[in-house]
Amino acid sequence: MHEFNYHKASSVADAAARIASSSDGKLLAGGQTLIAAMKMRLAAPADIVDLGGIADLRGIKVEGGGIVVGAMTTHAEVSASKDVQKAIPALAVLAGSIGDRMVRNMGTLGGSVANNDPAADYPAALVALGATVITSRRKLAADQFFTGMYETALETGEIITSVSFPVPKRAGYMKFKNPASRYAMVGVFVADTASGVRVAVTGAGPSVFRVADMEKALAKSFSPDAAANVKVSANGLNTDIHASAEYRAHLVSVMAKRAVEQALAGK
Amino acid sequence: MPVRLTMTVNGKPVSAEVEPRLLLVDFIRDTLRLTGTHIGCDTAQCGACTIHMNGNAVKCCNMLAVQAQGAQIVTIEGLAKADGTMHPMQAAFRDHHGLQCGYCTPGMVMSALDLVKRHPNPSEETIRAELDGNLCRCTGYHNIVKAVQAGAKA
Numbered sequence: 291m292h293e294f295n296y297h298k299a300s301s302v303a304d305a306a307a308r309i310a311s312s313s314d315g316k317l318l319a320g321g322q323t324l325i326a327a328m329k330m331r332l333a334a335p336a337d338i339v340d341l342g343g344i345a346d347l348r349g350i351k352v353e354g355g356g357i358v359v360g361a362m363t364t365h366a367e368v369s370a371s372k373d374v375q376k377a378i379p380a381l382a383v384l385a386g387s388i389g390d391r392m393v394r395n396m397g398t399l400g401g402s403v404a405n406n407d408p409a410a411d412y413p414a415a416l417v418a419l420g421a422t423v424i425t426s427r428r429k430l431a432a433d434q435f436f437t438g439m440y441e442t443a444l445e446t447g448e449i450i451t452s453v454s455f456p457v458p459k460r461a462g463y464m465k466f467k468n469p470a471s472r473y474a475m476v477g478v479f480v481a482d483t484a485s486g487v488r489v490a491v492t493g494a495g496p497s498v499f500r501v502a503d504m505e506k507a508l509a510k511s512f513s514p515d516a517a518a519n520v521k522v523s524a525n526g527l528n529t530d531i532h533a534s535a536e537y538r539a540h541l542v543s544v545m546a547k548r549a550v551e552q553a554l555a556g557k
Numbered sequence: 558m559p560v561r562l563t564m565t566v567n568g569k570p571v572s573a574e575v576e577p578r579l580l581l582v583d584f585i586r587d588t589l590r591l592t593g594t595h596i597g598c599d600t601a602q603c604g605a606c607t608i609h610m611n612g613n614a615v616k617c618c619n620m621l622a623v624q625a626q627g628a629q630i631v632t633i634e635g636l637a638k639a640d641g642t643m644h645p646m647q648a649a650f651r652d653h654h655g656l657q658c659g660y661c662t663p664g665m666v667m668s669a670l671d672l673v674k675r676h677p678n679p680s681e682e683t684i685r686a687e688l689d690g691n692l693c694r695c696t697g698y699h700n701i702v703k704a705v706q707a708g709a710k711a
Contacts, residue, residue: 293576321619325580325619325621329599389690390604390689391668391671393601395610396620
């Protein structure tokens with residue numbers, strides 16, 4: 291790992307000031323991707339601003355019928371939260387399925403969302419549930435937040451402080467894990483929300499995307515077969531040693547079917 | 558620039574000047590000379606470096622030592638009693654031959670303790686699912702599962 295200057299931020303404002311004064315700084319959340327990348331010298335920031343000491347960024351609140359999760363809340367905390375389990379059980383299931391136990395004890399919602407790994411789980415939940423990303427500067431709808439592979443609408447020095455999830459009528463998340471890395475080869479989050487049915491797919495393309503045909507079919511009939519009968523085009527999907535684009539396209543329909551089954555079972 | 562790092566390891570306060578880029582596993586092994594915590598893959602996949610930070614299992618090869626500033630750390634050396642009597646989970650691994658080469662064992666035991674804290678009477682299925690971040694390349698999982706079940710009851 292290359293050398294860097296370490297800054298432990300005392301508040302969001304302090305973190306913003308420190309990241310703004312660095313020409314090549316990185317925010318450190320749980321570090322489960324960043325530290326690994328720095329060890330391999332894929333990332334070599336001059337400054338690290340550690341968000342780990344900012345208590346305001348941690349915790350889960352029930353607010354106005356929704357769930358607000360602080361950016362530095364770990365996957366293990368979201369998965370174990372009684373409030374999340376009650377209001378959006380699929381979100382608790384998703385958080386409990388990220389990586390392994392030790393990764394979930396360190397990895398955070400804000401870190402995952404800001405990194406926008408093409409195979410990360412949380413982006414699918416944010417987009418399907420119509421969540422809002424709250425930053426140090428503004429509020430962003432999930433549909434506008436994820437802009438491409440490892441790319442988001444975040445500006446330089448902008449810090450995610452929390453994510454607000456509206457409670458859906460019902461929702462389900464299912465993923466086909468890569469048997470070695472356990473990352474989602476395809477993950478599908480289906481949510482029946484106040485603004486209609488929303489289907490978001492992770493792992494299959496360069497970034498999370500919605501499947502309009504499947505949303506229309508599920509709006510007519512919220513059933514496993516309605517999801518399974520919608521075929522997804524392989525155009526633009528990922529091909530690698532683990533799966534072809536065609537196979538991933540097929541998996542989208544299969545995972546969507548299972549996600550609807552989970553939503554109907556209510557767990 | 559070096560950082561003054563202070564934490565509690567196995568009940569004892571420790572303090573040192575460290576480089577910010579020092580990994581927690583290297584602080585534990587090289588600075589504190591607690592070599593029971595192993596480095597297996599060094600890429601956060603195998604779980605041999607699992608320790609407890611503030612009561613939770615974490616992979617200390619995938620975090621900076623400075624991320625543990627002020628934390629309560631427990632390593633495999635912190636489990637046995639002062640007179641050398643093994644922790645019940647360690648004893649269960651011995652009794653059930655839950656190890657072959659033993660390289661993964663410190664991480665397996667630390668993960669097993671995190672697991673039984675949340676699942677006091679775990680099924681085989683639960684143990685296998687919860688231990689998916691710990692790899693045993695001798696593939697000795699069968700006896701590891703038996704050891705964790707026995708250790709949970711002990």
